[in-house]
Amino acid sequence: MPQVLATPTPAEIAGALTRRILGQEEAVREISVALSKHLAGLRVGNILMIGSSGTGKTTLMRAVEGYLASDPVLATRSAVVRIHANVLGEEAERGRPGEAVLGRLLDRAREQLGPAAPVDMLLRRAASGLVFVDEVDKIRSHVGGQANVAGIRAQEALLTLIENEAVPVNLPAWAGGGAVVVNSADILFVCAGAFEGLYDAVFDRVTIGKDRGALQPVTVVEGGKVAEKLVFRLRDWLRNEDLFDYGMSPQFLSRFDAVVLLQDLGQDELVRIFLETPESAFHQSRSYFESRGIHLAISPNAVRRIATEAGRQPRLGARALKEVFRRVIRDYEFDPDKSVTGGALLIDLPEVEAVLGKA
Ligand SMILES: Nc1ncnc2c1ncn2[C@@H]1O[C@H](COP(=O)(O)OP(=O)(O)O)[C@@H](O)[C@H]1O
Ligand SMILES: [Mg+2]
Numbered sequence: 001m002p003q004v005l006a007t008p009t010p011a012e013i014a015g016a017l018t019r020r021i022l023g024q025e026e027a028v029r030e031i032s033v034a035l036s037k038h039l040a041g042l043r044v045g046n047i048l049m050i051g052s053s054g055t056g057k058t059t060l061m062r063a064v065e066g067y068l069a070s071d072p073v074l075a076t077r078s079a080v081v082r083i084h085a086n087v088l089g090e091e092a093e094r095g096r097p098g099e100a101v102l103g104r105l106l107d108r109a110r111e112q113l114g115p116a117a118p119v120d121m122l123l124r125r126a127a128s129g130l131v132f133v134d135e136v137d138k139i140r141s142h143v144g145g146q147a148n149v150a151g152i153r154a155q156e157a158l159l160t161l162i163e164n165e166a167v168p169v170n171l172p173a174w175a176g177g178g179a180v181v182v183n184s185a186d187i188l189f190v191c192a193g194a195f196e197g198l199y200d201a202v203f204d205r206v207t208i209g210k211d212r213g214a215l216q217p218v219t220v221v222e223g224g225k226v227a228e229k230l231v232f233r234l235r236d237w238l239r240n241e242d243l244f245d246y247g248m249s250p251q252f253l254s255r256f257d258a259v260v261l262l263q264d265l266g267q268d269e270l271v272r273i274f275l276e277t278p279e280s281a282f283h284q285s286r287s288y289f290e291s292r293g294i295h296l297a298i299s300p301n302a303v304r305r306i307a308t309e310a311g312r313q314p315r316l317g318a319r320a321l322k323e324v325f326r327r328v329i330r331d332y333e334f335d336p337d338k339s340v341t342g343g344a345l346l347i348d349l350p351e352v353e354a355v356l357g358k359a
Pocket of ligand 2: 058059134135
């Protein structure tokens with residue numbers, strides 16, 4: 001049945017999310033559509049996000065949490081929890097991790113609706129919640145040829161919750177204890193992981209492995225010269241079997257309607273993330289200087305040099321910006337008044353090159 005209450009459209013949701021997450025249009029659109037349907041009370045397919053470290057997976061999850069929390073009406077439409085998959089693995093070692101996930105949703109619902117809310121109302125809210133499972137690649141079934149028991153159990157535990165209409169649950173003491181059966185089929189799961197090594201594994205499969213020769217070199221013109229080159233993009237070649245081989249069970253994977261690949265960030269995106277996102281190293285440092293009555297400014301050339309340096313550590317993604325900027329700014333932060341003129345500190349290219357060298 002269509003909901004009478006107005007539900008934000010995917011475009012509205014995406015507009016709000018893109019204040020915190022830059023680029024990654026495909027992932028933002030996918031999540032926005034899913035969330036819009038979920039908030040309307042419709043059943044939605046679960047989503048698996050795959051993207052290199054530092055490309056914004058956790059940021060996107062937090063942006064959704066922030067978006068829902070920012071509006072009191074939205075906040076009451078869905079209980080949201082974000083869980084680190086490793087924690088699920090630990091809980092799986094001790095017993096009933098599926099129940100632990102529902103328990104968290106129940107706690108969240110209680111925070112939202114207050115301790116006086118009846119238990120069945122809380123259960124209903126929990127049973128239509130949104131669960132983010134971060135670092136889901138940590139619950140792969142094997143690591144380096146060894147079985148990963150915690151991972152296997154955690155995948156099984158999630159299976160007991162995903163699309164299950166009758167999950168037996170022991171209620172927590174505050175809810176009076178006792179056993180109930182919960183229909184968790186309406187919970188939306190969004191899982192994300194870097195799946196380190198997946199890129200290389202798929203590349204190997206299509207070049208030297210099982211599907212040797214599948215990836216053919218293409219002719220490119222580079223600097224006026226004609227050359228043969230292998231152009232590999234994970235999204236062109238990734239198949240479910242690659243994820244099975246990685247250690248995600250077929251049953252587990254079959255519960256996801258969409259697999260979304262995040263993009264590696266280019267120089268332009270790194271520049272924008274550095275300058276525009278509220279939690280960037282630059283803004284943090286700026287607040288620090290502001291607290292000392294100093295205005296921190298940085299020139300476009302200086303920012304580009306920092307982004308170039310960060311781009312040299314592709315494994316860190318945007319995280320490298322923090323590490324690089326810290327090297328540039330730390331002496332100024334130690335002695336804030338040192339290079340200030342007229343209440344302002346300007347970081348220009350020479351200041352950056354003095355630390356990082358020339359590009
Ligand atoms: N697409 C992005 N948009 C905005 N900030 C990003 C993006 N990708 C990474 N960042 C920034 O880089 C840092 C690491 O991002 P995070 O989302 O934790 O990466 P991961 O994909 O490994 O979960 C965060 O400080 C975040 O602000
Ligand atoms: Mg992360």
